Structures are given as C-alpha cells and as structure tokens.
Amino acid sequence: MIIVQVQNVKKYHAANLVLENISFQLKEGSKVALIGRNGSGKSTLLRLIAGHDRVDEGILTIRKGLGIGYLPQIPAEFESLTVYEVLAFGYRELQAIRREMTELEKVMSSPEIAESSGKLDRLLEDYAKLQEKFEQGGGYEMETNIDQIAAGLQIDRNQDSRFFGSLSGGEKTRIVLASQLVMRPELLLLDEPTNHLDLKGIEWLEQFLNRYAGAYVIVSHDRYFLDAVTTETIEVEDGESHLYLASYSGYLKEKEERLLRQFAQYQEQQKVIKKMKETIRQLEEWGRNGDNEKFFKRAAAMRRALERMEKIKRPVLERKAAEFELTPLDRSARRVIEFSGVRKQYGDRVILDEAEGSLLYGEKVALLGDNGAGKTTLLKLLLGAEGPDGGELAIGSRVDIGYLAQQEAIANPKQTVLDYFRIEDGLEDGEARNVLAHYLFYGNDVFKPLGSLSGGEWSRLRLALLVRRKPNLLLLDEPTNHLDIDSREALEEALEEFPGTILAISHDRYFMNRLAKRIWELEQGRIVSYLGDYNDYKAKRNERALQEPSPPIKDSGRNQPAAEERRQARAVDQEGRNKGGEQLHELLEREIAELEQQLKELDSELMIQSDSGDTELLERSWREREALEATLSDKMEKWMELSS
Numbered sequence: 001m002i003i004v005q006v007q008n009v010k011k012y013h014a015a016n017l018v019l020e021n022i023s024f025q026l027k028e029g030s031k032v033a034l035i036g037r038n039g040s041g042k043s044t045l046l047r048l049i050a051g052h053d054r055v056d057e058g059i060l061t062i063r064k065g066l067g068i069g070y071l072p073q074i075p076a077e078f079e080s081l082t083v084y085e086v087l088a089f090g091y092r093e094l095q096a097i098r099r100e101m102t103e104l105e106k107v108m109s110s111p112e113i114a115e116s117s118g119k120l121d122r123l124l125e126d127y128a129k130l131q132e133k134f135e136q137g138g139g140y141e142m143e144t145n146i147d148q149i150a151a152g153l154q155i156d157r158n159q160d161s162r163f164f165g166s167l168s169g170g171e172k173t174r175i176v177l178a179s180q181l182v183m184r185p186e187l188l189l190l191d192e193p194t195n196h197l198d199l200k201g202i203e204w205l206e207q208f209l210n211r212y213a214g215a216y217v218i219v220s221h222d223r224y225f226l227d228a229v230t231t232e233t234i235e236v237e238d239g240e241s242h243l244y245l246a247s248y249s250g251y252l253k254e255k256e257e258r259l260l261r262q263f264a265q266y267q268e269q270q271k272v273i274k275k276m277k278e279t280i281r282q283l284e285e286w287g288r289n290g291d292n293e294k295f296f297k298r299a300a301a302m303r304r305a306l307e308r309m310e311k312i313k314r315p316v317l318e319r320k321a322a323e324f325e326l327t328p329l330d331r332s333a334r335r336v337i338e339f340s341g342v343r344k345q346y347g348d349r350v351i352l353d354e355a356e357g358s359l360l361y362g363e364k365v366a367l368l369g370d371n372g373a374g375k376t377t378l379l380k381l382l383l384g385a386e387g388p389d390g391g392e393l394a395i396g397s398r399v400d401i402g403y404l405a406q407q408e409a410i411a412n413p414k415q416t417v418l419d420y421f422r423i424e425d426g427l428e429d430g431e432a433r434n435v436l437a438h439y440l441f442y443g444n445d446v447f448k449p450l451g452s453l454s455g456g457e458w459s460r461l462r463l464a465l466l467v468r469r470k471p472n473l474l475l476l477d478e479p480t481n482h483l484d485i486d487s488r489e490a491l492e493e494a495l496e497e498f499p500g501t502i503l504a505i506s507h508d509r510y511f512m513n514r515l516a517k518r519i520w521e522l523e524q525g526r527i528v529s530y531l532g533d534y535n536d537y538k539a540k541r542n543e544r545a546l547q548e549p550s551p552p553i554k555d556s557g558r559n560q561p562a563a564e565e566r567r568q569a570r571a572v573d574q575e576g577r578n579k580g581g582e583q584l585h586e587l588l589e590r591e592i593a594e595l596e597q598q599l600k601e602l603d604s605e606l607m608i609q610s611d612s613g614d615t616e617l618l619e620r621s622w623r624e625r626e627a628l629e630a631t632l633s634d635k636m637e638k639w640m641e642l643s644s
Contacts, residue, residue, distance in 0.1 A: 001028050003066055003187060003215060004049060006241075009058035011044055018044050020239030022058070026187070030215040033226040033248060036236035038456040038484045042219045045236065046070060046189045049217070069185035071176050078176070079165035086164050086175050087146050087155070090183030094139045101130050124587070138184075140634045141627060149178045152204035153197065154371065170196035170371075181208065188216035194225055195481070198371045199507050205229075221485050223248050224509035262315040269312050276306050323438040324463060324494035328472035333396040334361050336473055336501045337382060341391030343525075344377055351377050353525030354391070361396075361472075364495070364502045366512045366534070369522030375505045376406070378522070379475050382503075402471030404462060406478040406505070413451025417441055417461060420450055425468050439464040440487075455482030463491065472500040480508045509534045588635055595632040602628065 004026035011019040018041040026032065026049075036042050047053040048060055050070035062068075069090075078086050088095065104127045113119050134140070150157055153174050164172065173196045180188060194202050202225060209216065209229040217234075220226055226233075226248040233244040233251035242258070244251040280299045287295030340356040351374040359365060369375045380386045381393060383403055395401075412420075422432040436446055439460050453461070459482045466474075474495075480488045492514050495502060503520075506512055512519070512534035519530040519537040530537040602625050 001063075002026070003028055003030075003063045005059070005061040006049075007059040009048070009055045009060055011041070011048065011053070012056050013044070017239060019236070022236070022239075022241045024234055024241055024243050026215055026217065028186075028215060029213070030217075031209075031229060031231045032215075032217045033230040033233045033251075034217050034219045034236065035221075035226075035233060035248070035251075035485065037486060038454055040236045041239065042236055043191055046191060046217065046219065049187075050189055066187060067183075067185035068187045068189065069180040069183050070189035071180055078172075079163075081164050082160065083155075083162050083164055083167070083175060084160035086179050087150060087160075087182060088142070089179045090185075091139075091142050094134060094137045094142060097130055097134045097137070098139060101127060101134065104130070128587070135631065140631045144630055145182055145184075146178075149181050149208070152208060153178050153181075153201050174201070184212075184214065186214045188212070188214060190216060191219045192221070193218065194220060194222050194507070197507070199368060199509075200370060202507060221480070221483065221488060222508060222510070223485065223488075224513075259315045262312065266312045266314050269309075273306065273309070276302055280306070324467055324491050325438075326467055326474075326494045326498040326500075327470060328400070328498075328500045329470035330398055330400065330472060331499075332361055332399040332472045332501070335359075335396045336361055336363075336399055337393075337395060337503075339381075339388075339391065339393040342381065342388045342393055343390035344374070344381065344386070344388055350525055352381075352388070352522075355522075355525060355527050356391075357520060357527045357529065359473075359501055359503060361501055362499060363518065364515050365504070365518045365520055366516035367503060367505045367520045367522065368507075368537075373522040374525065375522055376477060379403070379477060379503075379505065382475060399473050400471045401473045401475060402466045402469055403475045404466055404477060404479055406481060408458075408462060410450045410458070414449050416447050416449060417453070418446040421446075421461065421464065424465050435464065435468070456484055456487065459483055460487060467494075474498070474500065474502045474504070476502065476504040476506075478505055478507070480506065480511050592632065592635050595628060595635065599625065599628055599632065 002025050006025070007023050009019055009022040010017065022045065034042050034045065044053070048055055049062070050068055051062070052070070078089075081089075104123055107113060108120060108123050108127070113123065138145070147157070155171075155174055155178055159167075164175065167175070177190075177193055180190070193205060197205065202222075206225065206228045218226065218230060230247045231245075233246060233248060235242045235244070235251070235255070242255070244254045246254055280302050283295045283299035283302070286292065287299065335358065337357075337359040339358070342352050342355040343350070344352040355378070367375050367378070377386070381388055382395070383401060417436065418429065418432055421427070421436055422429060425432065425435070427435065433446055441457075441461070448457075450458070459479075463479070479491065483491065488508070488511065492511060495515055502515070504511075504515070514533075516533050517531075519532070519534065521528045521530065521537070521541075530540050532540075602621065605621060
C-alpha cells in the first residue's frame with residue numbers, strides 16, 4: 001500500500017528554486033536511501049514529507065493517520081527535559097495513561113472503596129479499559145524498548161536524570177536518534193543518523209533497521225551503511241528526482257547505464273533537430289527564390305513541430321568534483337613514527353596503557369576504536385600537542401605533519417571564505433579565488449562568511465589548506481565527515497595516489513576498504529594491528545572472537561541497584577503494592593492464563609513454520625512471541641507483588 005505520493009513537486013527558498021520536478025512513491029516497508037550533493041534539497045524534501053513545510057507546486061499526499069518520526073533539529077522544548085524524558089518522548093500518551101492507572105490503583109486500595117463492591121466494580125472496569133489501551137500501545141514493552149535502544153546506541157543510562165541541555169552535541173544527537181527509534185513509527189525519516197556513532201553503534205543501527213517493520217527514508221553519505229540497510233535509492237540532482245530499485249552499489253551501475261542511454265538518445269535527437277533546422281532553412285530559401293508561399297507554410301509547420309518536440313536534456317556524464325591534489329614537498333625518512341610503552345591518563349582515567357606501534361613511509365593505516373577509546377588522544381601525542389605520561393615516542397627525520405581535526409572551531413565567523421583562505425595561505429585575491437574554484441567555491445561563494453558554511457563546506461576549505469601545505473605525513477580525524485559522496489570519492493582518489501604516509505581515524509567503512517592497507521584497533525588502551533582493509537579486519541576480528549572464551553554477559557544496568565531503583569520509581573507495575581484486593585488479583589490471574597495459552601499455541605505454530613523455510617514468517621512469529629513473553633513477565637511480576 002502507498003503511504004506517500006509525490007508528484008511534480010516544486011519548492012522555492014525565497015527566489016531560489018530548490019526542488020523542480022520531484023516524483024516518487026513510498027510504500028509500506030520501503031527501505032529508501034535519499035542521496036544527492038550538499039545543497040541539492042534532500043533535507044528540504046524530508047521536511048516536506050514530515051509536514052514541517054509546504055510544497056509550492058505539485059502534489060504531496062500522505063496517508064491519513066500515518067505515524068511519522070522525524071526530528072530535523074533538536075527541539076527547544078528538549079533542552080529543559082531530562083535525558084529519560086527525551087528518550088521516552090514518543091511514549092507521552094502512554095505515560096499519561098500509566099499515571100491515570102496509578103491514581104486508580106491508589107483509590108481502589110482505600111478501605112472505603114474496598115467495602116463498596118459497586119464502586120469497586122466501576123473502578124475496575126475503568127482500570128481494565130486503561131490497561132487495555134496501555135497494553136495495545138506497547139506500554140509493557142516501553143522500558144524494554146528504551147533499554148535496548150539506549151544500549152545499542154551506547155547511551156549511558158546513569159545520565160537519565162541529567163538535563164538534556166547540559167549534554168555535548170554528540171550526546172544530544174545520539175539521544176534524539178534513540179527517541180525516534182523508540183517510537184517505532186510507520187515511517188522513519190532519518191537525516192545522517194550515523195553521525196556521532198562509532199562502529200559498534202553503526203553496526204547495531206544496521207541490525208535494528210534490517211529488522212524494522214516500518215518504512216524509512218535515510219539521508220546519508222555513508223555508502224557502506226546505505227548498502228546494508230536500503231533496497232531503493234532516490235537521487236536528487238539538479239532539482240529533479242530519479243528512482244533506482246537498488247541499494248547504493250546497484251544505483252551506481254544503474255545510473256551509469258541510464259546516463260549512457262540518455263546520452264545516446266540525446267545525440268540521436270540532436271541529429272534529428274539539426275536535420276529539421278537544415279530543412280526549414282532550405283524550404284525558406286526555396287520560398288524566397290521562387291516566391292512560393294507553400295514552401296514558407298511547410299517551413300512554418302516544421303518549425304512548430306520542432307518547438308513542440310520534447311527536448312532531451314544533455315546528461316552530465318561527469319560532474320565537477322573537488323580537486324584534492326596531494327603532493328608532498330619532500331620525502332620523509334623510511335621510519336616515520338615509532339612508539340612503545342606509551343601511557344596517557346587524565347586524572348584516574350587511563351586512556352593509553354603500554355601502547356605501541358610504528359609507521360613506515362608510504363603506509364596507509366586506519367585507526368579504529370570505540371568512542372572515548374583514545375584515538376584523538378593518540379593523534380595529539382603524535383602532533384606534540386600533549387606529552388605522554390610514560391613510554392617512548394619518536395618522529396622520524398624530515399617528517400612534515402599535516403593534521404585535519406574532526407571538529408575545528410571557527411575563530412571569526414564573520415570573516416569571508418576568500419579572506420580566510422588568502423590570509424592562511426599567503427595568496428593574492430586572484431590566485432586565491434582560482435585555487436578555491438578547484439574546491440567548488442565559485443563566484444559569490446567566496447564571499448560567504450565562515451559562520452554560514454555547512455559542515456561539508458568547512459571541511460572542504462580546511463582540506464584545501466592542508467593540500468596546499470604539501471605535508472608528507474597526514475594525520476586525519478574523520479576526514480570524510482560532512483562531505484557529500486562526490487567529495488568523498490575525490491578525496492579517496494587523491495589519498496590513494498598520495499605517495500606519503502597516512503594515519504586516519506575513520507568510521508567510514510567504504511573509505512577504509514578503498515584506502516587502508518592496515519588497521520589499528522585501540523582496545524583497552526593498547527593497539528592491535530591487522531593487515532588488510534576493513535573487510536579483512538572484520539573477518540579476522542570475528543575469527544579471533546570465536547577462538548576466545550565468551551565474556552560475562554552484561555545486564556546493561558538492569559541488576560545495578562541504582563538503575564533498578566530508577567526503574568522501580570517510574571514503572572507502573574512497581575508502584576502501589578495493594579491494587580484493589582482480590583478482584584484485581586483474579587483479573588491478573590485470568591490474563592496470565594490467557595497469555596500462557598497464547599504462547600502455547602504460538603509455539604505449536606512455530607514448530608510448523610520452522611519446517612516451511614519461510615524466514616520472514618518465522619521472524620514475525622518470533623517477534624510476536626517475544627512481545628507476549630514480555631507482557632506475561634510484567635503481569636507475573638505484578639501478580640507476585642499482590643501475593644506477597
């Protein structure tokens with residue numbers, strides 16, 4: 001069933017036409033990648049679908065009552081909420097129902113109500129209705145859902161009571177993403193969801209989306225991620241949309257084939273147009289020479305036919321991309337970096353512990369590790385920005401380091417791109433503008449204030465300066481962050497051809513597969529080295545994990561007293577230990593018996609389904625069984641409280 005219909009949509013920002021001819025459909029369960037260059041209108045399109053903006057022309061139809069999850073930016077109201085309130089934001093109605101249930105429980109437990117069977121019956125009836133709403137809305141799975149998603153996105157539940165406004169930008173982004181996933185709407189609109197996630201978080205998100213029952217549209221420049229979670233690709237280019245029934249890798253192949261077909265059709269049409277124009281000219285010449293009106297009439301008819309002809313646009317087979325020409329000014333010694341026994345700690349927290357490694361000239365190494373593992377700290381030690389607390393660290397002779405930080409504050413937001421680049425690189429205006437054009441800063445773009453640049457533009461500008469300095473050792477901290485796919489590919493090509501040495505922190509698996517010849521993984525303060533690219537590392541990592549004994553299972557804080565106290569304080573099934581006497585006790589017993597019977601029947605169905613080979617049906621049945629078990633567990637726990 002179609003849930004979103006977009007037909008010939010146009011959208012202007014002031015006088016600028018952003019979207020010109022957008023047409024596509026979204027169906028139930030669609031898994032769509034929305035791609036395009038920075039500034040192509042992807043986020044604008046998400047806002048239109050979410051109802052945060054209106055189309056200027058065309059038709060956009062949303063199925064009535066469709067639940068849509070979309071947070072384009074952090075709402076102002078979140079700043080005053082606690083972390084838990086943001087995580088549970090999608091459960092606001094259920095929480096209100098839970099509060100009503102709690103109030104009813106208190107009333108039913110009072111002596112005067114217990115003595116009046118009529119009043120108690122009416123209250124029990126009201127309570128049962130609320131309980132049914134709570135159950136149908138997924139109230140009994142609410143805490144489990146929040147726990148699972150927070151654990152997957154590595155959100156510290158010990159911060160539940162902290163004010164959301166006091167967190168860092170990366171922490172806020174992860175929590176807002178979690179709040180969208182917790183809601184499980186029929187349509188999820190995700191704008192760069194992998195930003196601020198480490199590899200574990202990204203892989204967890206992939207698994208979550210692959211099991212997701214609803215539809216989603218994802219704006220992302222992470223090509224590996226898109227291949228893993230999408231089956232359709234919508235490209236927004238020159239204000240128009242093109243649909244490809246394939247993930248990112250399939251889209252690349254299909255787009256090339258489409259452009260070649262379109263170019264052949266364009267060339268054929270141009271031949272026809274040229275011939276028609278020559279015929280029109282000849283007919284008019286014959287008319288003039290012979291003073292014959294019929295030749296002019298035939299020429300006019302042919303001209304009208306030419307004007308009515310639907311012209312095929314000349315396809316752009318190769319679009320302009322940033323030109324990252326990386327050439328070192330000088331070659332360094334063979335041994336570029338060597339360190340051993342390196343230790344670094346901040347207060348009581350040990351970041352690096354007996355870390356060791358070495359880089360040879362020309363090596364290209366990717367540095368991996370969880371958030372907070374010490375990757376950026378290691379780069380700072382190599383740069384000399386900080387000193388180690390122990391161990392030895394040596395930089396080879398003639399090593400000239402070029403460093404790109406993941407985030408770099410803009411010192412003067414009002415300074416223009418041209419002035420910043422000209423001063424930093426010591427160039428005259430004309431030469432600076434010529435160089436900036438190679439990095440896609442054309443015309444009036446060079447007069448933009450730095451504070452108005454997008455993340456991708458700021459990264460391109462900093463990369464341009466790095467290239468101009470011609471270092472022979474590149475220390476790169478998430479170099480592809482914020483870059484669109486075309487700029488990523490241009491950078492990858494330049495880094496592949498770079499003869500110097502590269503050490504890059506990255507979570508971009510596509511980038512690592514193309515560039516890295518060795519992977520360093522920071523684990524518990526030490527470096528484990530793997531030869532090969534990311535896929536090789538992953539295979540060896542999995543092989544190593546199979547050979548090692550399983551670590552003790554962590555309970556994500558469920559058995560920790562502080563976490564348990566928080567859950568007890570806010571969960572309805574832990575509030576009020578007397579709930580209306582024997583009648584409520586009997587009601588729970590009947591519900592438990594019904595749930596046990598449903599589980600028994602479902603287990604019988606699963607036995608039959610396991611022989612059918614229908615994996616989709618099996619997966620749905622298992623999800624249903626897990627939900628039933630969670631509900632049964634909650635009701636058993638409540639029944640035991642009443643029995644105690």
